Amino acid sequence: MKLKLERMILPVVLVFGMTGIAMPAEGQSVLQAIEKEISQLLEQNRACVVRIHAIYAPADRDESLQYGSGYTHGTGFVFDPEGFVMTVDKAVVGAREIRVTLANGEVRTASFVASDPTSDVAVIHVDTSEDLPHVLPGNSDAVRVGHYSFILGNAFGQLLPSIGSVYEVNRDEDLIQLTSTVHPSYGGAPVFDSAGQVLGMVWAAPFQTGDPLATVAQEAPMTVFVIPMNRLERIARDLVRQGQVNYGWLGVEVDEHSFPVVVTRVTENGPAWKCGIRRGHRILSYGGHTITGPFHLRRLVMETPPGTAIQIRLEGEDRDVAAEVQVTERTRADADGRELSEFDPGSAVLSHDVRAQSPPEEMLFDQIRAVEQELGRLRKLIRSP
Structure with a gap:
C-alpha cells in the first residue's frame, strides 16, 4: 500500500x-x-x-x-x-x-x-x-x-x-x-x-x-x-x-490488536523470560500504570531507565500473577527502527525486538478507516428509499 x-x-x-485573549484597545x-x-x-x-x-x-x-x-x-x-x-x-x-x-x-x-x-x-x-x-x-x-x-x-x-x-x-x-x-x-x-x-x-x-x-x-x-x-x-x-x-528493553512481542495486551513471543533469556513471562500472558499493568494498548506498553518500557526493577501484573489462564522484571538497555540490534514507510496491513505484531509499525502510521490508518466507515454509511443513506 x-x-x-x-x-x-x-x-x-x-x-x-x-x-x-487580551482586551482590545480602544477603537x-x-x-x-x-x-x-x-x-x-x-x-x-x-x-x-x-x-x-x-x-x-x-x-x-x-x-x-x-x-x-x-x-x-x-x-x-x-x-x-x-x-x-x-x-x-x-x-x-x-x-x-x-x-x-x-x-x-x-x-x-x-x-x-x-x-x-x-x-x-x-x-x-x-x-x-x-x-x-x-x-x-x-x-x-x-x-x-x-x-x-x-x-x-x-x-x-x-x-x-x-x-x-x-x-x-x-x-x-x-x-x-x-x-x-x-x-x-x-x-x-x-x-x-x-x-x-x-x-x-x-x-x-x-x-x-x-x-x-x-x-x-x-x-x-x-x-x-x-x-x-x-x-x-x-x-x-x-x-x-x-x-x-538509553532506552529500556523488555524482550517481548505482543498482539497489536488485542486488549488486554497479549504476549505472542518472548525472547529467550531476555528480561521478560527471566521473570517468568511467557506466550499467552496478558499484561495488565506495568510499574503501576494500567496498560491501555500495545503502544502504551512500548512507550512505558522505552522510558524506563535500564537497570530499573519494575512490577508487572499479568493475567494467566486462571489467575492474575505479579512479576518483577529487571529492565535492560535496548541495543541498536533490538531497536525497532522507527522508519515511516509503506504500511503492511498483514502486520499484527508490535515487537520490542524487531521493527514495528510506528504510532503515526497506526493513528493515520485509524482515521482513514473511520472515513471509509462514514462513506459507507452515507452510501447506504443515499441508496435507501
Missing part, C-alpha cells in the same frame, strides 16, 4: 495553546487584537528559528529528500543560548557540512552533535562567541484539543507561518496531532503556546503517493505529528551529555 508517512526534513513547529476590534498577539508571538520567536542547509557527498544523499544536487534544507530551533539547535535527524545525519541561516540572514557553520534514530531527533551546535536567542520550553502535558497551533517553517528559504489547531493528544504514544498546512521541509519545528513557550516539534506528516486511500487522507485536513516538548527535553539532554539515548 502506497500511503507514505514522510518525516519532514525542515523543522520548525509551534503548538499554540491559546488560554486567553480596535477583537480580531485586530488577536492578529496583533499572533504577530507579536511569531516576531518574538523568529530569532530562535534557524534554516538548516546540509551538504552531502553525491553518493550519500537521500534522493527523496533532495532539493538540488547533494543538498537538503531543513528547519531547527535554538534551545540553549550556547548554540545548541534541535531538529529532525533527516535534516543533518550523514551530512558532510552543515550551515545554518539565522533570522537576521547571517550564515554560520554548525557541527553535528548526536541523533536518536528511535525518535528521529537530532542536535547540532552553531559556532558562536555570544549567547543566541533561544526558545522557552513549555509544559506539553498542558496541551489540550482545540488549542491553536502556529507553525513557523523554512519554506523555500523563507520562514513562513502556518496556523492550525490541536485535534488529538495521544498520551499512549506521547504524540500531539495538529491540523495545519505544511511543507515537507517543516519537520523539526518548535511549538509555541499563548505565552510564547515551545510545546513540541513537528515530526511527520502524510504525503500522497498515488494510492486511493492516500487520496482519502489527503482530502482530510493535513495531519501533522508533533513530539511533545517534555519528551524532547529528555532526549536533547541525553544527546548533549552522552551522545545517545
Whole structure:
C-alpha cells in the first residue's frame, strides 16, 4: 500500500495553546487584537528559528529528500543560548557540512552533535562567541484539543507561518496531532503556546503517493505529528551529555490488536523470560500504570531507565500473577527502527525486538478507516428509499 508517512526534513513547529485573549484597545476590534498577539508571538520567536542547509557527498544523499544536487534544507530551533539547535535527524545525519541561516540572514557553520534514530531527533551546535536567542520550553502535558497551533517553517528559504489547531493528544504514544498546512521541509519545528513557550516539534506528516486511500487522507485536513516538548527535553539532554539515548528493553512481542495486551513471543533469556513471562500472558499493568494498548506498553518500557526493577501484573489462564522484571538497555540490534514507510496491513505484531509499525502510521490508518466507515454509511443513506 502506497500511503507514505514522510518525516519532514525542515523543522520548525509551534503548538499554540491559546488560554486567553487580551482586551482590545480602544477603537480596535477583537480580531485586530488577536492578529496583533499572533504577530507579536511569531516576531518574538523568529530569532530562535534557524534554516538548516546540509551538504552531502553525491553518493550519500537521500534522493527523496533532495532539493538540488547533494543538498537538503531543513528547519531547527535554538534551545540553549550556547548554540545548541534541535531538529529532525533527516535534516543533518550523514551530512558532510552543515550551515545554518539565522533570522537576521547571517550564515554560520554548525557541527553535528548526536541523533536518536528511535525518535528521529537530532542536535547540532552553531559556532558562536555570544549567547543566541533561544526558545522557552513549555509544559506539553498542558496541551489540550482545540488549542491553536502556529507553525513557523523554512519554506523555500523563507520562514513562513502556518496556523492550525490541536485535534488529538495521544498520551499512549506521547504524540500531539495538529491540523495545519505544511511543507515537507517543516519537520523539526518548535511549538509555541499563548505565552510564547515551545510545546513540541513537528515530526511527520502524510504525503500522497498515488494510492486511493492516500487520496482519502489527503482530502482530510493535513495531519501533522508533533513530539511533545517534555519528551524532547529528555532526549536533547541525553544527546548533549552522552551522545545517545538509553532506552529500556523488555524482550517481548505482543498482539497489536488485542486488549488486554497479549504476549505472542518472548525472547529467550531476555528480561521478560527471566521473570517468568511467557506466550499467552496478558499484561495488565506495568510499574503501576494500567496498560491501555500495545503502544502504551512500548512507550512505558522505552522510558524506563535500564537497570530499573519494575512490577508487572499479568493475567494467566486462571489467575492474575505479579512479576518483577529487571529492565535492560535496548541495543541498536533490538531497536525497532522507527522508519515511516509503506504500511503492511498483514502486520499484527508490535515487537520490542524487531521493527514495528510506528504510532503515526497506526493513528493515520485509524482515521482513514473511520472515513471509509462514514462513506459507507452515507452510501447506504443515499441508496435507501
